Amino acid sequence: MNNTRVLLAKRPEGLPSPDCFILHESRAPSLAPGTVRCKTDFLSIDPYMRSVIGGNHMGQTVEVGGVIPGEAVATIIESDNSDWPVGLQVRCKTGWQSISDHQTAELSRIPQGLTQPSLALSILGMPGLTAFAGLTSLAKVGAGDTILIPAAIGGVGAMAGQLCRLAGAKTIGISSGPDKCKIATHKLGYTHCIDRLHGDIAEQLQAVAPEGIDVYFDLVGDPILTIAAQQLALNGRVILCGLIQDYNGQIKTMGPPPGLWIGKRATVMGLVVYDFEHQREAFERGYTPLVEQGLIQGNESIYQGLAQAPQAFCDMMNGAALGKVIIAV
Numbered sequence: 001m002n003n004t005r006v007l008l009a010k011r012p013e014g015l016p017s018p019d020c021f022i023l024h025e026s027r028a029p030s031l032a033p034g035t036v037r038c039k040t041d042f043l044s045i046d047p048y049m050r051s052v053i054g055g056n057h058m059g060q061t062v063e064v065g066g067v068i069p070g071e072a073v074a075t076i077i078e079s080d081n082s083d084w085p086v087g088l089q090v091r092c093k094t095g096w097q098s099i100s101d102h103q104t105a106e107l108s109r110i111p112q113g114l115t116q117p118s119l120a121l122s123i124l125g126m127p128g129l130t131a132f133a134g135l136t137s138l139a140k141v142g143a144g145d146t147i148l149i150p151a152a153i154g155g156v157g158a159m160a161g162q163l164c165r166l167a168g169a170k171t172i173g174i175s176s177g178p179d180k181c182k183i184a185t186h187k188l189g190y191t192h193c194i195d196r197l198h199g200d201i202a203e204q205l206q207a208v209a210p211e212g213i214d215v216y217f218d219l220v221g222d223p224i225l226t227i228a229a230q231q232l233a234l235n236g237r238v239i240l241c242g243l244i245q246d247y248n249g250q251i252k253t254m255g256p257p258p259g260l261w262i263g264k265r266a267t268v269m270g271l272v273v274y275d276f277e278h279q280r281e282a283f284e285r286g287y288t289p290l291v292e293q294g295l296i297q298g299n300e301s302i303y304q305g306l307a308q309a310p311q312a313f314c315d316m317m318n319g320a321a322l323g324k325v326i327i328a329v
């Protein structure tokens with residue numbers, strides 16, 4: 001059985017380019033006793049991978065020549081464990097490859113009743129759980145709040161905006177270009193969307209939220225973090241979650257001066273989604289029915305075939321993708 005793998009060809013400097021990766025075919029070894037073999041169906045492409053291939057993401061790295069790590073929805077194609085039978089679709093960390101072998105402890109079931117399996121990697125997966133943790137568990141967003149969310153239509157942002165809308169909040173997204181802003185307002189139901197590529201972000205924010213913002217969900221770092229801090233309402237909450245600009249090595253976010261937080265009586269919280277794993281089951285159980293009823297929309301940008309993974313990753317890192325990036329393997 002052949003295994004198609006995407007390997008790290010070289011570490012990127014700045015924005016990654018497709019030549020940082022190389023496609024490789026090899027024969028899959030015979031299956032070790034006690035393990036199951038999975039065929040990757042949908043592979044999740046995420047910003048944290050930029051830090052991993054750069055050499056360090058919370059202690060995780062990949063060497064040049066290694067398979068790029070990643071989570072996927074996959075189908076079991078060989079098994080000697082009747083709890084995990086052939087044909088079952090599961091979620092597991094396959095990496096960027098078509099075939100992978102696992103201990104059953106590494107597998108999890110995709111949410112029950114979910115008809116579009118790729119959503120288990122986006123709004124109902126790790127990005128969705130991140131949005132839930134940030135806005136529901138930490139910021140406790142409610143009716144009357146005004147929320148600002150950059151990267152508004154991506155993996156985390158799409159769920160974040162919809163959770164806040166369902167909570168009765170006024171939602172202001174930031175995205176790049178008119179097409180992405182239209183997805184934000186027309187498909188995901190943001191109240192407003194600011195185009196970060198056209199016009200002054202601070203002025204546009206002031207125009208749509210003259211009363212200030214109650215919650216800022218930071219997914220990108222500076223300069224937007226500092227703009228948001230300047231326009232925070234009194235007693236505002238700020239969730240620090242991601243630094244996409246810094247991952248590409250373009251800038252080093254310093255953030256606003258502490259005096260600004262003091263003046264605003266702000267509460268600033270850091271978020272790491274791994275701390276909320278215990279909430280995953282309840283999150284999936286609570287939100288799968290809303291997704292199935294169409295009350296929450298997925299917004300995925302699906303690329304066809306593993307060979308597209310390098311380009312898809314680069315598109316995500318420079319804002320060219322129209323949603324959460326997924327590879328249909």
Ligand SMILES: NC(=O)c1ccc[n+]([C@@H]2O[C@H](COP(=O)([O-])OP(=O)(O)OC[C@H]3O[C@@H](n4cnc5c(N)ncnc54)[C@H](OP(=O)(O)O)[C@@H]3O)[C@@H](O)[C@H]2O)c1
Nearest residue numbers: 047151154155156175176219241242243244271272273319
């Ligand atoms: N702390 C945690 O546990 C945790 C967990 C998950 C994700 N995260 C972080 O959350 C962030 C979003 O992740 P995601 O999976 O939802 O990614 P994503 O939104 O699907 O993709 C990244 C998006 O970032 C935006 N972007 C790129 N360059 C930018 C720039 N220079 N300035 C402003 N925005 C820029 C682009 O959106 P637009 O074109 O729409 O602007 C791009 O589509 C990342 O920083 C990620 O590392 C953190």
